[in-house]
Amino acid sequence: MYTQALDSPAESAGTSDEPERLERFQARIDRDEKIEPKDWMPEAYRQALIRQIAQHAHSEIVGMLPEGNWITRAPSLRRKAVLIAKVQDEGGHGMYLYSAAETLGVSRGQLIAQLLAGRAKYSSIFNYPTLSWADIGAIGWLVDGAAIMNQIPLCRCSYGPYARAMVRICKEESFHQRQGFEIMLTLARGSDAQRAMAQDALRRWWWPSLMMFGPSDAHSVHTAQSMRWKIKRFSNDELRQRFIDVTVPQAEFLGLSVPDPALHWDEATRHYQPGPIDWSELQTVLKGEGPCNHERLEARRAAHEAGRWVREAAAAYAQKHRGLEHGADAS
């Protein structure tokens, strides 16, 4: 029902974007109706969704790498199992999201080709290195915490397959942030060396986590239209503020200091007020010049290239044995 059926989405492109149709489409969204794959949708909506879902899917896949970096060195067997399960979940989430994108008439192969060619975006955060075990805690606590802020509202987004994927993802992710905080808590209550490790991780991951929400609203290109289409439900700055408000007390609980001397509680707004964010750093990382952009893409490319003969072999085998089914009869 999905990709193949949608290979030519623009069947009535000539007349499709007429104002009346657009109006009816917007009315459906305003009524909180879900848009489903074969429904008519404006080409710009389709493209915006593909861009957003693909970016999200790529982030999950690239996001496997910084944490995967510590699987072989996890310091206990329990931590190792948890980390494997978590990195594996991220792969699964990438799959769910690529699946959702494929309902819009683009194939996963195309999307991955764009990623490997360096033409697709993914979350800037994964271009930072994981230098100590505490980084695994910090990623779970901060990065997954920030991701959840972003993702929970998307469970109600206007596009059905995307919303359903997000429901599944949020359900599965609920343990990710908790395990990260648990690592931080164990380190914070551990030896001096462990506490220093935790503090150093917070120092390095705090600002990149804030940047994960994207540029400030004043400079965000897509926000207004995306909000109207309900493929984005809160602005970057709103979500960032919400993240700061819940995270600062958690850092205090851990006895760790947030690396922002200007950070303070503002009684008037009832919010924590952070110091200025260094947006030039975000721009650098987005441009591909962050600390690990090169390594991350190289790792994805290497896996893709090394796997080509395997995918070809399986396809060739299937070709030879077509019609050979291994399952039971459906009933």
Place this chain on the structure above:
Amino acid sequence: MTEDWVLYEVFIRSRSGLEHKHVGSLHAADARMALEHARDTYTRRQEGVSIWVVRSSDIVASDPQEAEALFDPARDKVYRHPTFYAIPEDVKNL
């Protein structure tokens, strides 16, 4: 030479007594692999006791453009529903 695998839709029966429900899709080279991938991807948290996989291209779907013709005519057939019939309250077992 192709390295493209086929897109399959995945349906999971969450426990016996319930119907299979669509949960998502995946890529696999053959049917056996599709079942394994479905198991490995969609039942990691005991979500299922039975799996169907179907090639996406084998699914025939109704066209949303025809939705009015297909589904609206059922709207005024209210007599198909039990609440359409007025029965005095003291009549039991009906």
Place this chain on the structure above:
Amino acid sequence: MSATADDLTAQAGPQERFEYVLRLADTSLIAGQRLAALLGHAPALEEDLALGNIALDLIGQARLLLALAGRIEARGRDEDALAFLRDAQEFRNVSLVEQPNGDFAQTIVRQCLLDAWQLEMYESLAGSRDLQLADIAQKAVKECRYHWRFSAGWLVRLGDGTDESRARVRSALDTLWRFTDELLTPDVLDARMAVCGIGPAPVLIRERWQTRVRATLAEGGLEWPRHQHYRWHGKRGEHTEHLGHLLAEMQALPRAYPGVTW
């Protein structure tokens, strides 16, 4: 178990039982450690998930078995003390599992040869006189059945896929086949455990393993590889060079910061 009435009087001592359980535990642990390193680097996203599941099963088996070994030893070592604070010579895994991941053919061949062995071992161990071991085996055997289904499926696909995949899988079989003798040839401890009704009769494992692997190789159009005579003794602590490197990485943190909680 095939223990006769006479044999049932034989009792295994704690040291023997400890050693034997460690063989199973370390084999699962090292195999899991190897597979887990592939997460994020598999040939397809779906395979990342599949390998992750197998790695998790193996680590899970290792944890149960190491905990059991620790209880048998009764010197206060828990699963982590045994996993992270022993040197390579104290590891009792079969040499096969410490071999590097190599290309996907090598990973699959290693896994396949192991899965066939673990499946038969745990089938038998599920009826062990050691009830705690039997318990673990009953859980593990279900996992191994799926691992075998997965790896055997891939062995056939690669064998009967393209010229390149056939060449690669042949080469992997040639590289890894020399470690299969260790799986199938009993030493004194294997024989003792069989006599005590704790472990399976080695000859049974050998026959079933060969039947299983032979059928799968045939289905993939692959020949039974040439026998190689050198005998490896990972299960008594004589390993290949690879294990030391694997452990140096795996054990780095607990070794660098002794005595803390993670």
